[in-house]
Amino acid sequence: MAWNEPGNNDKDPWKNKGGKNQGPPDLDELLNDLGKKVTGIFGGKTTKGGPGKSFSSIGVSILLIIGLVVYAFSGFYTIKEAEQGLVLRFGQYSGTVEPGLRWKWTFIDRVIPVDMQSTREMPSSGFMLTQDENVVNVEMQIQYRVVDARNYIFSVTNADDSLKQSLDSALRYVVGHAKMDDILTSGREIIRQSVWEELDKIIEPYQLGLIIVDVNFKDARPPNEVKDAFDDAIAAQEDEVRFLREAEAYARGIEPQARGRVKRIEQEALAYKSQIVLDAQGEVAKFEKLLPEYLAAPEVTRQRLYIATMENVYSNTSKVMVDVEGGNNMMYLPLDKIIQQQSTNTRANSPQSYVPVSQPSQNSAPSTSDRADRFNSGRN
Structure with a gap:
């Protein structure tokens, strides 16, 4: 028969423990027994139901306070400067927190940090x-x-x-x-x-x-199977671009030179024109000043003009006239120096190579002496 069947039975294992009729142990009794044992260890005396019971209440309070402190400190966390924190309360999004030291409800809130600045x-x-x-x-x-x-x-x-x-x-x-x-x-x-x-x-x-x-x-x-052919095609396109760039660079370099050369020729032509005009004006002024002298002394002026003309003609020739009559000494003439000087004078008096030089014609202007002779013959 089981011990818990109805009827009068004394087979309850919690009864008659130690030969006494007693029920199951109570939690308060366990705590009191624990308090008595601790008090006895430290030499204290306890009375029945007094100090043991108060000691158990204090112990529970201390444990509760320690648990609260640990819970409070476990809720602190840190969000880094480059992050933002997503707060989940019971798994549902409840807000965003900025960087810094924060606190959350442990076992209730969950924080997910997200890096916001890293690339x-x-x-x-x-x-x-x-x-x-x-x-x-x-x-x-x-x-x-x-x-x-x-x-x-x-x-x-x-x-x-x-x-x-x-x-x-x-x-x-x-x-x-x-x-x-x-x-x-x-x-x-x-x-x-x-x-x-x-x-x-x-x-x-x-x-x-x-x-x-x-x-x-x-x-x-x-793909590697056709890589060589495509490399050749790319190289040809790059050469085309390079040649075009070189041609453009050559054009940009030669065009300013050509324009400068044209400008220089124009300036030289204008200078030659101005020189010819000024020479003509000088000849006219010279004739106007010479005419009164010729009218005053025609023969003397004619001789002077003849001598000046011959001097100019002989100064531009390489012929040397030496009078050796009545002398036996050998005369040394620096012909090479004379010829070189004559060549230098000829190049200095000649116009620029690019300016055409016209030969004198029948309609060309007469010289100063010719104009003077005709003027004198007209008067006679």
Whole structure:
């Protein structure tokens, strides 16, 4: 028969313990016994139901105070300067905290720190099909940072993974609508800008809380099987650009020289014109001053003009006249010096090489002596 069957039985294990009829132990009695034992250890005397009971109340209070202090200190946390904290209360978003020392309810609040200032990088690469049905390997890298911590954490499951997929989609879309020559050579900047714009359009509806800082076009190359042919094509295009630049530089250098040469010739022509006009005016002035002298003494003036003319003629010739009559001495003449001096005088009196020199004609102006003779004959 079980000890707890109805009826009179004394088989309860909590009764007759130690030969006495007693019930299960009480919590207060356990605490009192513990207090008595502790008091006995420290030499204190206890009375029944008095000091033991007060000691148990004090112990519970001390434990409660210690627990509260530990709980209070466990709620302090720090948000770094470059971060923002998202506070979740029972799993629900309740606010954002700024950098500094903060406090939260332990086991109630949860804080998620988010880096807001660091610039992050994300690469993307792969073989892609172009518009002209060629395969090209493109490598691109973007730089981004977080601008909205709440959207970055709660808008999608993983904002970084969503951005990665969006980048791959934008890159393949742009490369698929471009030609291979543009991707490999002159259209790289256009491809970069197009990928940036397309990526912004893709991530805008998802509100990822991210902003694209920069897009870098790292490399674009054809498959290894056709790499040599494309290298030759690129080298030819670069040579074409170089030759065009050299031609433009030559044109910019030779054109100012030609203009300067033309300007110099114009200035020399104007100077020669002025010289001829001034010489003519001088001859006229000389004739006007000589005419009264000739009218006053025609013979003397004629002889003077003849002698001056002959002196001018003989000074420009290489002939030397020597009178050796009545002498036996050998005369040394520095003919080389005389000829050299005559050549120097001839070059000095001749006009510039580019100015045409006309031969005197029947209609040319007469010399001073001829004009004087005709004037004198007219008077006679």
